[in-house]
Amino acid sequence: MNPPIIEQIFFIYFFISLSFLSLSVIISKNIMHSTFFLLIFLLHVAALFLFLNAEFLMVIQIIVYVGGVLALFVFAIMVMNIKEEFRHKKFVKFAGAGLITGFLFFIGIYLFIKGAKTPQETLPPVDVNLIGRLLYSYYLLPFEILSLVLLVALVGGIIIAKKLPREER
Amino acid sequence: MIPLNWYLILSSTLFTIGLVGFIVRKDLIVMLMCLEIMFNAVNISFASFSYYNASLTGQIFVLFSIAVAACETAIGLAIVLALVRNMRINHSDEITNLRG
Numbered sequence: 255m256n257p258p259i260i261e262q263i264f265f266i267y268f269f270i271s272l273s274f275l276s277l278s279v280i281i282s283k284n285i286m287h288s289t290f291f292l293l294i295f296l297l298h299v300a301a302l303f304l305f306l307n308a309e310f311l312m313v314i315q316i317i318v319y320v321g322g323v324l325a326l327f328v329f330a331i332m333v334m335n336i337k338e339e340f341r342h343k344k345f346v347k348f349a350g351a352g353l354i355t356g357f358l359f360f361i362g363i364y365l366f367i368k369g370a371k372t373p374q375e376t377l378p379p380v381d382v383n384l385i386g387r388l389l390y391s392y393y394l395l396p397f398e399i400l401s402l403v404l405l406v407a408l409v410g411g412i413i414i415a416k417k418l419p420r421e422e423r
Numbered sequence: 424m425i426p427l428n429w430y431l432i433l434s435s436t437l438f439t440i441g442l443v444g445f446i447v448r449k450d451l452i453v454m455l456m457c458l459e460i461m462f463n464a465v466n467i468s469f470a471s472f473s474y475y476n477a478s479l480t481g482q483i484f485v486l487f488s489i490a491v492a493a494c495e496t497a498i499g500l501a502i503v504l505a506l507v508r509n510m511r512i513n514h515s516d517e518i519t520n521l522r523g
Contacts (some may be wrong), residue, residue, distance in 0.1 A: 257484045258424055265425050274446050276437055276460050280444035285452060292456050300453040301461045308482050318489050323459065330500045331452060334507045345447050346516065352446035356439045363435040372427040377474045387464070389486070390478055400490050407494035415501040416509055
C-alpha cells in the first residue's frame with residue numbers, strides 16, 4: 255500500500271468524524287456534552303492542519319481554542335444556572351426552514367467549488383521562522399491592529415459582563 | 424495526494440452544519456459553539472488554499488481569524504452572561520426587550 259492511499263484513508267476518517275462531531279454538538283441534549291464534542295472537534299481540526307504542512311497553526315489552534323475558548327465556555331456554563339434547560343424546547347419552531355436553507359446553501363457552494371483544479375506544486379515543509387518574518391514585515395500593520403482589537407475585546411468583555419446595580423435593571 | 428476538492432467539500436459541509444445549527448438551536452451558548460464550527464470550517468479552507476498555492480499568506484490569515492474568533496467568543500459569552508445574570512434569559516426566543 256503506497257503512502258497516498260494511507261493519506262486518503264486518514265482524510266476520509268477525518269471527514270466522517272468531523273461531520274459526526276459537529277452534528278452531535280448540535281443534537282446532544284446536555285450542554286456539557288456539546289462542549290465535550292466541540293473539544294474533540296477542535297482537536298481533529300488541529301490534526302487536519304498537519305496534513306497541510308501547517309504545524310504552527312496546529313499549535314495555535316490547540317493553545318487558543320482548546321486552552322482559551324473552550325475553557326471560557328466551560329466557565330460560562332459553570333457560572334450560569336443550567337437547571338432550567340430541560341423545560342425548554344431545544345429547537346425553534348421553523349427548524350425545517352433552517353434545514354432547507356442549509357441544504358440550498360450547500361448546493362450553491364458545491365456548484366461553485368465543483369471545478370476546482372488541484373495544482374501540481376504544493377507548499378514544501380516550512381519553518382515557523384518564515385511565518386514570523388512575513389508576519390512582522392508585510393503584515394505588521396494588521397498585526398498591530400489585531401493587538402488593539404484584543405485589548406478592546408478584553409475591556410469590553412469585562413464591562414459587559416459586570417453585574418448591573420439593582421436600579422438599572 | 425489529496426485533491427483540493429476534498430478539502431473544499433469538507434469545509435463547506437462543516438460550514439453548512441454550523442449554519443443550520445445556528446439557525447435551528449435556541450440555546451445561546453450552543454449558538455456560539457456553532458459559530459466556532461463555522462470559523463473552523465473557514466480556517467480549513469484557508470489553510471488548504473495556502474497549501475495548494477504554495478504561499479504562506481493563507482496561514483497568516485488563519486492566525487488573524489483565530490484571534491478574531493477568540494475576541495468574538497469572549498464578547499458573545501459576556502453578552503450571554505449579562506443576559507443570564509440581569510434578566511434570567513438563556514434562550515434566543517426570550518430576548519424581546521430592546522430597551523434594556
